[in-house]
Amino acid sequence: MFRAFSDFLSARFPVEKMNFNAMVAKKEVPVHKMSWAYYLGGLSLFFLIVQVVTGLMLLFYYEPTVSDAHASVEFITKHVSGGALIRNMHSWSASAMIFCVMAHMLTAFAMKAFERPRELIWVTGVIMLLLTFTFGFTGYLLPWNQIAVNATKVGLQSIEEIGTFLPQSLSTLPRLIRETIQGEASVGQATLSRFYALHVVVLPLLMFAVLALHLFSIQLHGMSKGVDSEVRKTEKFFPDFMIKDLTLWGVVFLVLFIVALCLPFESFFSYPLSEPYNPLGSTPEGIKPEWYFYFLYYPLEMLPFWVVFLVTNAAVLVLLLAPWIFRGTSRRTLRVLAVVITAYLVLMTVFGEQIYYIVKGGQ
Amino acid sequence: MKLVGYLIFAFWLSISVYAYPEFQKFSQMNSGRTVNCAMCHTHPDGPNGAAFGQIGSLNAEQIERLNQARAAFDPGRDVNSPILNAFGNHIIKTLGKTKFLEYRSRPKELATALGTSSDLDEDGVPDAREYLEGTHPLNKANGNPWLLFVHNFKRNKVHVVLIFLATVVTIYGLVNLLRGAHAAHELSQLKK
Numbered sequence: 001m002f003r004a005f006s007d008f009l010s011a012r013f014p015v016e017k018m019n020f021n022a023m024v025a026k027k028e029v030p031v032h033k034m035s036w037a038y039y040l041g042g043l044s045l046f047f048l049i050v051q052v053v054t055g056l057m058l059l060f061y062y063e064p065t066v067s068d069a070h071a072s073v074e075f076i077t078k079h080v081s082g083g084a085l086i087r088n089m090h091s092w093s094a095s096a097m098i099f100c101v102m103a104h105m106l107t108a109f110a111m112k113a114f115e116r117p118r119e120l121i122w123v124t125g126v127i128m129l130l131l132t133f134t135f136g137f138t139g140y141l142l143p144w145n146q147i148a149v150n151a152t153k154v155g156l157q158s159i160e161e162i163g164t165f166l167p168q169s170l171s172t173l174p175r176l177i178r179e180t181i182q183g184e185a186s187v188g189q190a191t192l193s194r195f196y197a198l199h200v201v202v203l204p205l206l207m208f209a210v211l212a213l214h215l216f217s218i219q220l221h222g223m224s225k226g227v228d229s230e231v232r233k234t235e236k237f238f239p240d241f242m243i244k245d246l247t248l249w250g251v252v253f254l255v256l257f258i259v260a261l262c263l264p265f266e267s268f269f270s271y272p273l274s275e276p277y278n279p280l281g282s283t284p285e286g287i288k289p290e291w292y293f294y295f296l297y298y299p300l301e302m303l304p305f306w307v308v309f310l311v312t313n314a315a316v317l318v319l320l321l322a323p324w325i326f327r328g329t330s331r332r333t334l335r336v337l338a339v340v341i342t343a344y345l346v347l348m349t350v351f352g353e354q355i356y357y358i359v360k361g362g363q
Numbered sequence: 364m365k366l367v368g369y370l371i372f373a374f375w376l377s378i379s380v381y382a383y384p385e386f387q388k389f390s391q392m393n394s395g396r397t398v399n400c401a402m403c404h405t406h407p408d409g410p411n412g413a414a415f416g417q418i419g420s421l422n423a424e425q426i427e428r429l430n431q432a433r434a435a436f437d438p439g440r441d442v443n444s445p446i447l448n449a450f451g452n453h454i455i456k457t458l459g460k461t462k463f464l465e466y467r468s469r470p471k472e473l474a475t476a477l478g479t480s481s482d483l484d485e486d487g488v489p490d491a492r493e494y495l496e497g498t499h500p501l502n503k504a505n506g507n508p509w510l511l512f513v514h515n516f517k518r519n520k521v522h523v524v525l526i527f528l529a530t531v532v533t534i535y536g537l538v539n540l541l542r543g544a545h546a547a548h549e550l551s552q553l554k555k
Contacts, residue, residue, distance in 0.1 A: 025548055077504065084504070239545040243538050250534035257526050262515035264504035270397035271499040275407055282408075286397040 011117045014220065023219040027237035032227050037107035041218075042245045044104050046252060047097035048207070051135075054090040055200065062142070064196040066189045069144035070276040088260035094136060096256065098292045101132050102345070105319075110338035112331045113224035114323035121221070124214040126319045131207050136290055138199040141192060147273035150287040152195075153187050158300065165306045228331045295345050298352035302359045386494075389470035394497030402499060403451035410446040421445055436461045449483055450490060450500040457481070471495075487514025 017023065029038060061080055063072040076083040105125060108114070114122035141152045156178050163174040183190025225231055235241055266274050272284040289297050299308045318325060326334060347355070391398040400409035405416025413419025421429060425445040432444035432452070438459035442452050454463060458476055466473045477491040486503035488510045493500040496507055504511075516523065 025552075238548075239541040242541055246537055246541070247534055250530050254527060254530050257530075258516070258523055259512075261519050261522060263508060263512045266504045267498075267506055267508045267511050269505075270497065271502055271505045272397050272399040272401065272407065274502075274505070275399075275401065278407075284397050284399065 012120050012217065017220050024238045027219070027222050028234040029223050029237050029241045030226055030231040031233040031235055032229075032231060034107070034111055034226050037104075037111060037226070038223055038241075039245060039248055040100055040104035040107060043248070043252060044097060044100040045211075045215075046249045047093045047100060048211070050089060050093040050253075050256065051097060052204070054086050054093065057086045058090060059200065064142070064192055066144060066192055066277075069142065069192060073143045073145075084264070085257075085260055088263070088265050089256060091265035092260050093256055094139065095290070095292065098132055098136060101129050102292075105129055106338045106342055108224075109322065109341075110331070110335040111224060111226040112326070112329075112334055113226065114326075115224060116323070116327075118217070118221055118224055119323035121214060121217045122323050123320060124210050124217070126316075126322075127210050128207065128214065129319075130316070131203055131210065133292070135199065135203050135207075136292060138195040138203065140290060141187075141195045142199065143274075144192065144277050145274050146277055146284050147269060147287055149187055149277040150283050151289050152191070154287065155289065156182055156187065156191075158305070161305050162309060165309070291349055294352045295348040298348050298356050301356055383467055385467045386470045386473060390494055390497045393471070393495055396497035398497045401448070402494070403447060403454065405446055405448050416446060418446060433460065435459060438462065448501060453481060453483060453490065486511055487518075 029035075058076060061072055061076045061083070063069055073087070076087055078084075108122065108125065137152075137155060141148050159178045159181070160175050163171045166173065179185070181191070181194065182188075183194050222237075270284070270286050273286060275284075288294075296308070296312065299311075387398050387400060387402065390402065399407050401407040404410055406412070406414055408414075408417075410416075410418050418429075428443050428445055432442040432447065432455055435442045435455055436459055438457060440456060440459070442455045444452055444455070447455070454473070454477065457478075458466075458473075462476070463473075466476065474491040474495050477494070479489040479491055481490045482488065482500075483490055484499075484501050484503040484506075486506050488496075488498065488506040490500040492510075493506060498507065499505040
């Protein structure tokens with residue numbers, strides 16, 4: 001048992017490869033029709049760096065209290081020099097990061113990048129995808145406006161609903177979990193404090209730890225082959241691939257800067273949703289989670305909760321165990337699966353609302 | 364004491380509120396966006412109540428301003444009603460109370476009557492269009508996304524050029540730094 005574990009680790013962390021030459025100088029990147037997908041991981045990292053830098057800047061002014069959170073965000077946007085730009089960059093890059101992480105995961109799946117000995121790269125990638133979603137969920141509450149608080153309430157409420165599908169002895173457990181996350185009977189100061197701590201301390205620490213392992217493993221094993229056919233052409237990781245990666249980062253930074261400067265993220269929301277949360281007022285119409293949760297949100301609105309709950313958990317489990325479940329599957333089959341998953345995600349994200357109205361009979 | 368209470372109540376009734384939800388309903392239906400009273404009123408729930416910007420919270424000076432606004436039947440009179448925001452006051456000043464009330468049955472025509480010259484938040488989207496599209500005429504971060512982008516891009520042309528140059532120079536420098544580091548590494552390998 002110990003021997004098997006030791007062999008597993010030595011195959012995943014080969015000591016003889018742990019040097020600059022093997023990990024950087026002599027590293028080769030395959031060149032083929034799917035080569036563009038090798039840049040998605042770097043782009044995700046770029047957006048994470050933007051998140052960290054802009055997040056740290058916002059920290060100087062943001063007040064994590066229910067009385068001042070919204071006012072501090074307004075102050076950042078209206079009175080701090082460059083505040084609106086930094087806030088917009090944080091919002092836009094959060095969405096861009098989630099998009100890139102999802103695209104990275106799908107292409108890595110289609111290219112069978114989890115093949116032995118790259119299982120840990122895949123598993124850490126899945127963990128980072130889940131961490132990224134949690135970043136999105138916790139960050140959404142911080143502006144303490146109508147959509148933030150009401151959408152968080154809906155999200156946390158769905159945890160409690162799991163209780164109705166559990167045996168009697170366990171039925172109160174989800175409620176306890178919800179109250180633990182929430183910190184009090186309803187979404188309030190305790191919830192904001194917890195989400196703030198998670199968003200700015202706990203999750204970044206976890207992310208950096210997992211990211212370090214992910215990047216270290218990639219440098220150790222190199223980029224996966226990616227295609228079934230033999231790779232005839234390669235390029236040097238250092239400096240050729242790095243130069244291309246860096247140039248792409250520059251272009252993307254420019255686009256992000258212009259978009260953040262010229263297009264307020266909030267312009268896509270109805271203005272009543274951006275007003276400060278009023279616990280005594282009525283809930284405005286149009287409360288929805290961020291676009292990257294639509295693939296989960298609309299099925300929850302249309303199907304029984306237990307169906308969505310079971311499918312979601314099964315999907316996470318399959319994702320985590322993909323290197324072992326799809327060990328013998330060809331890249332062609334994986335590509336078809338990836339296309340089907342992508343089609344579902346695009347359909348629910350872009351047309352989810354229309355599908356909802358069709359299913360519910362135009363209500 | 365009771366008499367004072369009755370008097371206050373009677374006074375409160377005398378300044379009872381008139382809200383005009385026809386315009387809010389039209390804006391919401393026309394745009395598909397959620398719209399509330401904050402488009403024209405100080406308080407998002409409208410003028411009824413005792414919170415800030417609502418009838419019940421007004422002092423004597425504010426009530427006087429309210430009455431002046433209510434008496435502004437003709438266009439062109441400066442009004443500063445405490446229950447209305449700048450857009451609400453702008454509507455009354457531009458149209459006058461009489462004309463404004465006429466549009467209750469034809470809320471779409473309010474946009475035409477307001478014209479396209481006024482843009483109170485200076486976001487590049489005229490107030491009348493914001494009314495039609497259900498966005499806030501006093502919030503420069505809220506408006507038609509494409510129009511906001513075009514307006515802000517024109518306004519920030521210099522910044523865009525500067526950031527373009529800064530990015531190109533930075534990338535050029537970093538690329539050459541990488542090439543230099545690679546050459547130095549190759550050289551050290553050769554020496555070995």
